Structure formats: structure tokens, C-alpha cells
Amino acid sequence: RKPTSAQTKLNIHTKTTTMSSCRFIPNRSGMDLDVVNYNFTKENNDPNVVDTEEYKNSLEEACDIKASKVLAFKNKAPLPREHNNQHSVLYSSSSKVSTTKKSVRYIPQNPERLLDAPGMVDDYYLNLLDWSSSNLLGVALGDTVYTWNPTSGQIVPVHTDEGNNITSISFSKGGECLAIGTVNGNALLYHLEAQRVVRTLKGHSNRVGSLAWNDSILTTGSSDTKIHNHDVRVANHLTSVLSGHSQEVCGLKWSEDGLQLASGGNDNLVNIWDVNRTEAKFTFSDHTSGVKALAWAPFQKDLLASGGGTSDRTIRFWNTTSGQCLNTIDTGSQVSSLQWSKNPACKEIVSGHGFAHNQLSVWKYPSLVKIADLKGHTSRILHMAQSPDGKSIVSASADESIRFWKIFDTETPSSKPAT
Numbered sequence: 048r049k050p051t052s053a054q055t056k057l058n059i060h061t062k063t064t065t066m067s068s069c070r071f072i073p074n075r076s077g078m079d080l081d082v083v084n085y086n087f088t089k090e091n092n093d094p095n096v097v098d099t100e101e102y103k104n105s106l107e108e109a110c111d112i113k114a115s116k117v118l119a120f121k122n123k124a125p126l127p128r129e130h131n132n133q134h135s136v137l138y139s140s141s142s143k144v145s146t147t148k149k150s151v152r153y154i155p156q157n158p159e160r161l162l163d164a165p166g167m168v169d170d171y172y173l174n175l176l177d178w179s180s181s182n183l184l185g186v187a188l189g190d191t192v193y194t195w196n197p198t199s200g201q202i203v204p205v206h207t208d209e210g211n212n213i214t215s216i217s218f219s220k221g222g223e224c225l226a227i228g229t230v231n232g233n234a235l236l237y238h239l240e241a242q243r244v245v246r247t248l249k250g251h252s253n254r255v256g257s258l259a260w261n262d263s264i265l266t267t268g269s270s271d272t273k274i275h276n277h278d279v280r281v282a283n284h285l286t287s288v289l290s291g292h293s294q295e296v297c298g299l300k301w302s303e304d305g306l307q308l309a310s311g312g313n314d315n316l317v318n319i320w321d322v323n324r325t326e327a328k329f330t331f332s333d334h335t336s337g338v339k340a341l342a343w344a345p346f347q348k349d350l351l352a353s354g355g356g357t358s359d360r361t362i363r364f365w366n367t368t369s370g371q372c373l374n375t376i377d378t379g380s381q382v383s384s385l386q387w388s389k390n391p392a393c394k395e396i397v398s399g400h401g402f403a404h405n406q407l408s409v410w411k412y413p414s415l416v417k418i419a420d421l422k423g424h425t426s427r428i429l430h431m432a433q434s435p436d437g438k439s440i441v442s443a444s445a446d447e448s449i450r451f452w453k454i455f456d457t458e459t460p461s462s463k464p465a466t
Contacts, residue, residue, distance in 0.1 A: 090171035090313070090337045090356040090381065090401075117188060118162045118195050118202050118449070154409065154419045158450035159439070162195070164188055169429070169445035171339060171356065171383060171401065172256050172270075172297040172313065174215040174228075176430035176443045181222035183239070184432070186443065187213035192227055194239070197434075206237055206244060217258035217265075224279075226265055228255030234267050236279060248277045250285050257339075259299035259308070261322070266308060268296030274310055274320075291318040291327045300341040302348060307367055309351050311338030317353045319367045329370045335359040342385035344412075346394060354382025357402050362410075376415045380404045383428055388455045389437030397440050397454060401427030407442060409454060421452055 166189035168175065175187040184195045191207045206213075208229055215228030227235040227244075232251035235244045248265065257268035264286070265277045274289035274296055291310065298311030307328075308320040317331040317338050331353070340354030340362075349368040355361050360380055364373045381401035388395045394412040405428060407421040426446035433440055440452045 089358075090339075091169070092357075117165060118186070118193060152456055154421070155453055156419075156421065158421075158423060159453050160197075160451035162449040164443060164447050164449045166191075167429070167443060167445065167447045168212050169426070171337070171381075171427075171429065172295055174217070174257050174297075174339075174430060175213065176432050176441065176449075177216050177218050177225075178432040178434055178441060179218035179222035179225075180220065180435050182435050183218070183222065184441065184449075185216050185218060185225055186449065187216050187227075189213070192216055192225070192237070194225075205239070205242070206235065214254045214256045215258045217260060219260050220262065226258045226260070228258055228267065230254045232269060232271070234258065234265060234277070236265075246279065248275075248279070248284055250275050250277075250288075256295060256297055257299040259301050261301040261305045261308070266299055266301070268299045268310060270295035272296065272312070274299070274308075287325050289318075289320055289325055289327075291320075291330065292316060294337075297337060298339040298341045298353075300343060300351075302343045302351075302367075303345060304348055307349075309341045309343070309353070309367075311341050311353060313337040315355070315359070317341070317351075317365070319351070319365075319370075329365075329367065331363070331365060331370075331372070333363060333372060333375075334361065336381075340382045340385040340398070342387050342396065344387050344394075344396075345389055346391035352385050352387070352396055354378075354385050354398060357381045362396075362398060364412075374413060374415060376410070378408065380406075381427065384431040384442075386431050386433050386440055389433060390455065393455060395455070397431065399428035399431040399442055401429070405444065405446075407431070407440065407452060407454075419454075421454075423450060424448065 177185045186193055190211055192205050192213055194203045194205055206227055211230045214230055217226045223239060225237045227237055232253055234248040234255050236246040238245045251269040251271050253269050253271040255267045255269050259266045263278060263280050265279055267275045272292045275285055276287045277284040278286050292312035292314050294313035296310055296312050300309045306322050310318045315334045315336055318327040319329040321328050334355040336356030336359035338353050338355055342352045344350035349366055351365045351367050353363050361375050361377050363375045366373055380403050382398055383401050384399035386397045396410050396412055398408045400406050405424045409418040411418055424444040424446055426444050428442050428444050430443040431440055438455050440454050443449050
């Protein structure tokens with residue numbers, strides 16, 4: 048059922064469960080369940096922050112804070128913390144006088160656009176943001192999926208799953224179809240021109256938190272630990288089931304040539320699957336926390352980057368032909384998303400971070416020199432996507448804001464680090 052207005056405030060209801068036990072006999076099963084719950088949701092725990100929905104609501108009421116409009120523009124993006132000079136640049140010139148002129152690309156420290164996103168679910172394991180090849184931004188806020196047109200500014204609520212949070216979204220390669228993962232284990236196919244759900248793909252027994260397209264094949268990952276491949280052209284859509292994770296599958300990415308699939312899970316594993324095979328070609332177990340962030344390099348078809356969660360904090364680079372880990376870097380914070388520049392000549396990668404710095408970082412490859420840190424989000428970055436022209440990165444955060452950053456441009460990139 049579609050909401051009556053794109054500006055409708057979405058309410059997230061959190062259920063609280065209380066457990067009781069005998070006065071003299073501890074409820075050991077309850078304690079075991081606490082451990083299990085921690086293991087399965089560890090990436091959503093912030094040891095430095097104590098916050099409850101009740102506290103948040105009472106604070107808003109006391110301060111008379113009113114709900115923001117869905118995807119509404121804010122007046123002005125706030126300056127990053129500890130910002131001293133608005134006109135400072137990312138690269139400093141050498142003290143030595145150079146006889147040769149070098150083309151230097153500057154990255155603005157402030158986002159070029161800022162949207163409100165009330166109802167953004169703060170869950171590391173979900174994938175709620177995507178940018179289509181036809182230049183539509185898709186975002187799931189609570190139980191509703193919206194599209195936003197950057198050119199016209201039009202906001203369209205395309206689908207609502209009444210009372211149930213949307214768990215993932217992904218546009219097809221041509222941008223004509225939007226796949227929507229649901230909490231009940233289904234994947235919906237929404238046709239943008241027809242403006243309706245044209246198909247429901249069933250099979251999973253729990254929420255679908257990750258999606259990836261490979262032409263007419265839609266791949267779905269679930270907290271039931273399974274990966275399903277669906278051929279959306281045929282009636283019997285389920286073509287294969289991949290079993291290689293012991294906990295929730297929270298990251299999926301097909302390589303550009305469509306010959307390899309990378310999957311990441313809360314079991315700290317990265318699996319590489321060859322197309323048309325149901326056994327993993329490689330299983331990488333070097334990460335020490337859940338792996339959601341995955342990105343294939345556009346300049347080398349068998350180069351994969353993967354990012355680990357809170358207790359891992361690393362980005363690792365893999366050769367998926369040999370199975371070798373080529374390089375690794377400790378970023379210092381939870382890695383929630385990765386985006387390579389679409390320009391093969393620009394060998395740079397952007398990482399989105401959660402606990403504890405909430406920044407976007409730009410890295411040069413293969414030197415892994417940090418070019419820039421882009422700050423402004425006040426809570427962890429959950430998702431990132433890239434514009435069709437490859438120039439902008441959009442980030443969505445648990446602070447209920449969406450920010451657009453002009454990171455990649457047509458000028459020759461520089462490998463000099465920020466100062």
C-alpha cells in the first residue's frame with residue numbers, strides 16, 4: 048500500500064523483551080541467548096554509546112524538536128568538526144620549487160547536497176541505498192522505499208511493506224527494475240515504468256539483507272545463511288542455492304564481467320563463487336569481524352576489496368584468480384561500504400566508516416596512501432552509492448541524513464596525501 052504523501056513521517060517501533068528467572072536458580076538459557084544475540088548483532092553494538100529509543104523520544108519532547116520531512120533539503124551542510132579554513136585544500140605544495148607543473152585534483156571538504164532521511168534504520172547488516180544507471184537515487188526509510196530524482200528533485204514513494212522495515216534494495220543494470228528485500232524472506236521486483244510490483248521471489252526463511260544483479264539473475268543473501276540465484280525471466284526462478292556461510296549474508300557483489308560473485312557474512316568470511324558453480328572457489332577467513340563492504344576494481348577484473356566490521360577495521364585486497372591477499376590496511380574504524388572510482392585510470396577507492404569516526408576516506412591504490420578524510424556525519428555511515436557519471440559519492444548515515452560528495456572528477460588525480 049502506497050502512503051498518501053512522500054513527506055509522511057515513518058515511525059519505527061522497537062519491541063522490548065523482558066526475561067524472568069527463579070530467585071535462587073539462574074536462567075542459564077537466557078544468558079546463552081544473550082551471547083548468541085551479541086554474536087549475531089555485534090556490528091550494531093557501540094560500546095562507547097548508551098542510548099535508548101525512550102531517551103531519544105523524551106529528549107525530542109523536552110527540546111520541542113519536530114520531525115523533518117522525508118528527503119527534504121537542509122538549508123546548509125554543517126562544516127566538519129575542527130574545521131578552521133573553509134578554503135583550505137587537500138594538497139600542500141612542496142617546500143622545494145618544482146620546475147614541472149602537475150595537475151592536482153582538489154576534493155571539497157563539504158558535501159554539495161544534504162537531504163533529511165527520517166526513519167533510516169540503524170542496522171549494519173542491511174543495504175538500503177542505491178543509485179541507478181538512469182540517475183534515480185533509491186532509499187529505504189522504515190517500511191517504505193522512495194526514489195529521488197537529482198535533476199528534478201521529485202520524490203516518489205514506490206512501495207510500502209506495511210509495518211515491516213525494508214531490508215535491502217538494488218536497481219537492475221538498466222535501471223528499469225528495483226529489487227526490494229523484505230523482512231519475511233521475499234524479494235520483490237518493482238517495475239519503475241509500470242509503477243507496481245510485478246513479481247515476488249520466494250525461497251528464504253528469514254530477512255533478505257543483501258541483493259546483487261548479474262544481468263537477468265538476481266542474487267539474494269539472507270540471515271538464514273543462504274544465497275539464492277533467481278532467473279527473473281522464467282517461472283521457476285530459483286536456479287541455485289549457495290551454502291558457504293554460518294551466519295547472516297550481509298554483502299553481495301558480482302564482478303563486472305559477471306563471472307564471479309563475492310559474498311560477505313557476519314561469520315567474518317568472504318567467499319568467492321564462480322558462475323554456474325555451487326561450491327565456493329575460495330573462502331577468505333582473514334577478517335576478524337563481519338564483512339559487508341565488497342567492491343570489484345574496474346581496472347582489474349580479479350581484484351576485490353573487502354572491509355571488516357568493528358573489531359577488524361581493515362580493508363583487504365584479494366586476487367580472486369590466485370586466492371592471494373595482496374595488501375591490507377587498518378583504517379581505525381568499522382568499514383561499512385566501499386566504492387572504487389568508475390574511471391579505470393583513477394585507481395582510488397572510497398571507504399565509508401562507522402564506529403568510531405563516521406567519515407569517508409579516499410585511498411590511492413596500490414600505495415594505500417590516504418588522500419582525504421571527509422567528515423560531517425554525526426553517526427556511523429551505513430551505506431554508500433556512486434552516481435552514474437562516477438563523479439559523486441552519496442552516503443547515508445544513522446544520523447538520518449544523506450550527503451552528496453563531489454570526490455571524483457575528470458582532472459588527473461594526484462597521489463599526494465592530505466595534510
